Amino acid sequence: MANGTIEELGRRAVHSARALAVATTATKDTALRLCADLLEQRAGEILAANTVDVGRAEREEAGDTALDRLRLTEARLAAMAAGLRQVAVLPDPVGEVVEGSIRPNGLRVERVRVPLGVVGIIYENRPNVTSDAAGLCLKAGNATLLRGSSGALESNRAIVGALRDGVSKAGLPADALSLVEDVSREAAVQFMKLEAIDCLVPRGGHSLLDSVREHATVPVVIDGDGNCHVYVDASADLDQALEIVMNAKTQRPGVCNAAETLLVHGAVAEGFLPRAGRALGDAGVELVGDERARALVPGMGEANDEDYATEFLGLKLAVAVVDDLDEAMAHIARFGSGHSEAILTTDVRSAERFCREVDAAAVLVNTSTRFVDGGELGLGAEIGISTQKLHARGPMGLRELTCVKYVVRGDGQVRR
Numbered sequence: 001m002a003n004g005t006i007e008e009l010g011r012r013a014v015h016s017a018r019a020l021a022v023a024t025t026a027t028k029d030t031a032l033r034l035c036a037d038l039l040e041q042r043a044g045e046i047l048a049a050n051t052v053d054v055g056r057a058e059r060e061e062a063g064d065t066a067l068d069r070l071r072l073t074e075a076r077l078a079a080m081a082a083g084l085r086q087v088a089v090l091p092d093p094v095g096e097v098v099e100g101s102i103r104p105n106g107l108r109v110e111r112v113r114v115p116l117g118v119v120g121i122i123y124e125n126r127p128n129v130t131s132d133a134a135g136l137c138l139k140a141g142n143a144t145l146l147r148g149s150s151g152a153l154e155s156n157r158a159i160v161g162a163l164r165d166g167v168s169k170a171g172l173p174a175d176a177l178s179l180v181e182d183v184s185r186e187a188a189v190q191f192m193k194l195e196a197i198d199c200l201v202p203r204g205g206h207s208l209l210d211s212v213r214e215h216a217t218v219p220v221v222i223d224g225d226g227n228c229h230v231y232v233d234a235s236a237d238l239d240q241a242l243e244i245v246m247n248a249k250t251q252r253p254g255v256c257n258a259a260e261t262l263l264v265h266g267a268v269a270e271g272f273l274p275r276a277g278r279a280l281g282d283a284g285v286e287l288v289g290d291e292r293a294r295a296l297v298p299g300m301g302e303a304n305d306e307d308y309a310t311e312f313l314g315l316k317l318a319v320a321v322v323d324d325l326d327e328a329m330a331h332i333a334r335f336g337s338g339h340s341e342a343i344l345t346t347d348v349r350s351a352e353r354f355c356r357e358v359d360a361a362a363v364l365v366n367t368s369t370r371f372v373d374g375g376e377l378g379l380g381a382e383i384g385i386s387t388q389k390l391h392a393r394g395p396m397g398l399r400e401l402t403c404v405k406y407v408v409r410g411d412g413q414v415r416r
Contacts, residue, residue: 229259231322
């Protein structure tokens with residue numbers, strides 16, 4: 001485990017980033033596979049460390065969502081290792097020529113993908129982020145500085161120890177990956193201002209994101225809120241719609257791509273909402289809605305603007321009945337967070353309007369918001385889902401962890 005002040009860890013990361021930037025694809029892929037092997041070989045040690053973190057969180061009466069994100073199992077650890085191996089087989093973006101041209105004077109101009117340099121990840125109680133972020137940054141040729149929460153410190157120490165050993169065995173600098181073990185608030189603010197960091201990615205809730213917005217002086221890509229909507233249009237296949245709504249809300253409710261609001265066209269509300277209300281209720285989902293929705297679903301609570309604006313991250317869903325597609329899109333524009341929005345419809349024109357007019361990182365037609373995920377979209381593990389528009393938007397895979405530089409080749413040309 002790397003020791004040192006945050007400034008010292010930053011200096012080491014900058015030095016290691018230079019070596020990573022020129023590392024071959026084969027070397028990086030070998031490192032990723034060795035890291036995956038070590039995660040599996042040290043499963044007992046990592047799970048024991050995680051048990052300490054979970055026990056402390058339980059004593060502090062953490063909520064179910066927080067405990068779910070913190071807890072590792074053999075299956076989740078195996079998935080982390082599999083994610084590293086998946087990244088190893090993805091195409092290497094470094095060196096990719098994005099575009100090229102030949103100028104009238106004979107200059108050959110290319111835009112080429114290069115690593116960002118040092119990527120800082122500041123995140124809350126999600127130990128899987130440790131390996132996902134490190135693996136993606138490594139494949140994209142970046143050094144990684146990790147600053148996790150106090151609640152997952154023991155888990156992160158064990159995971160990072162395995163990953164650093166894997167990187168070293170492949171012949172790359174161990175300081176390509178470092179964990180900041182100072183989990184004080186002062187250290188977090190210092191991390192957000194660290195000049196060594198070329199790009200900072202926060203992964204967490206409102207308080208963390210607000211702190212980053214207030215204190216960060218380095219470039220930031222926000223992994224923002226997921227106040228996601230599913231809109232059931234007048235022409236929707238209602239059997240299919242019920243299955244999609246259930247999946248979007250209940251398959252894993254504590255993640256950013258889970259649905260938080262259900263919008264239903266008034267023409268099908270009477271035929272759909274009672275069925276959906278029963279199914280969601282049987283799954284333990286608390287429903288709150290507007291007057292029209294409450295009239296169709298006995299026991300539904302009353303929703304207010306705060307409910308419609310909230311990312312619940314749990315078994316709660318806000319519901320509203322709308323008169324048409326325009327009202328649905330207006331609701332999304334008012335309350336959405338720009339993450340993922342879905343329309344369920346058989347009307348091609350409605351689907352096309354929704355895709356064209358809804359402003360979000362991802363729009364979906366006749367499928368669950370749960371698919372807005374790097375692995376599900378073929379990007380491999382993701383470092384986060386950006387709700388910004390510069391420089392990355394949506395799931396941040398390998399290409400989003402690079403930038404470009406111009407390479408200009410001449411044969412003695414000078415400017416006149």
